[in-house]
Amino acid sequence: MEQLLRSLIDSDIFVYTVMAALPLLWILPYALFAVWLERKVSAHMQDRLGPMRVGGWHGWAQTIADILKLIQKEDIVPAAADKRLHFLAPFIVFVGSYAAYAAIPFSSAFIGSGINIGLFYIIAVSALVTVGILMAGWSSNNKWSLFGAMRSAAQIVSYEIPSTLALLTVVMLAGTLNLQEINRLQAGGLTNWFIFRKFPFVAIAFVISFVASLAETNRTPFDIPEAESELVAGYHTEYSGMKFALFFLAEYANMFAVSAISATLFLGGWRSPLKKLMSGPVWGAFWFISKGMFFVFVQMWLRWTLPRLRVDQLMYVSWKVLTPWAFACIFGVGLWMVL
């Protein structure tokens, strides 16, 4: 991809701008689609229909109409808010989730930045979201927002540990943090994906990392930072218009980012499950996005299945279940590799 762009116009600024903007070209339509899908999935799981009017076929244009409405909305800032932080917070949240896309390999031919510490970078930079959320909660000067932000920070910090430990099992197997390299190591069809190696340790690690990623994206059953029934809407209670939309966009971008990381590390990323069949840069993007979207669907599925956890249950799951089991997985994989 980079070579292709360089052959068009040989200028660093041009190449890097395009490379940086390409994931955005995916996120924006994806977010519109995912919001619509979430509403449809939630509706059908409750034997309803969901949006049916806008655009004709099953209300496909509903989210487009919604975003047009949000653009026209007045941007309301509370009088007692910390104006600068209040303004900055949604951007930081979105930057945090978008920055992760820089190291996500969409296909064999496209990765924003093929750095050698890709996985480390993603884990590190996605923690920036917490800063944005705390900022939003604090600057809103609203007790619900602050509660939500505090809960979110506590939750993300707790769940980073089992999530990272679970990902470490794969890193141990791969011996690299470069995501493109991890993909290459999973060549050769379904059976060579990391999730099926060293059974059942990596499979358990996959479940742990997926559950932890739900918590990191503040999705149900770990949505206590924005628990509607308790906190109005959590940290984005005081946001309206496009700033609110940016929080929303960041949440959906985050959902896909964690799904993409799960897919890359455990399920072969852009690798075709059929060995050589249907592989290539474009097919690669297809497989990668399919796998990512599948996990996005599973996240929605879980959201409309499970009730919200209590704070103490949340901490119990993180510290007493996921973390020890993640350590057990690391130990198991390590022992297996040594023997």
Place this chain on the structure above:
Amino acid sequence: MLKYFTDIFRSVWSVLIGMKVTFRHLFTPAVTIQYPDVKLKLPERARNRLYVNMDDCIGCFQCDMACPVDCFKIETVKGLPTEDLGMTSTGQKKRLWVPVFDIDIAKCCYCGLCVYPCPTECIKMTDVYEFSETNRHHLIYNYATMTPAEAAEVRRRAAEHEKEQAAKKAAAATAVKKTPPGSPPVPPAPGSSAPPAPGAPTPPTEPPRA
């Protein structure tokens, strides 16, 4: 220690069961009705908007009397003996003009009590239930079929007739009074239009509702 493992197993298992349930519901047909496009069939005796068939109305005020919330405003004018107002479809002779028959549907409580006493079955409940308005004055339904000009004409004729009758009666009374001189004194009551028709005293200056 065992409880720790059984708890984990049971929670994972119950999550899977829950996911199975929601997945099954993903494919069960929705119960939603696409309302304005698709409508549920109403029960046979559903009570919704009132309709008055003015061709059959004999102006008997039974509905007005039955109404618990006074949502009717009816005015009747006596027909002249020479006029033929026609028959109702149930075979009753109409004797009264009905120049005003308003129902304030905003007041209506859909009890249906006006429907039962109607002798000609001309007031009934329909299956129309979508009649929201942006102005509540639009919820006063005028069922009268007479034009304002017709109504004024009818009123004028009735008043004239009334006056004629009164004059005749007065003349007759004075005639009677003259013949027996020792009869008890009956005050002549000059303008007495003793039992006026309910609509008759209303002066025609009141603008008839269109």
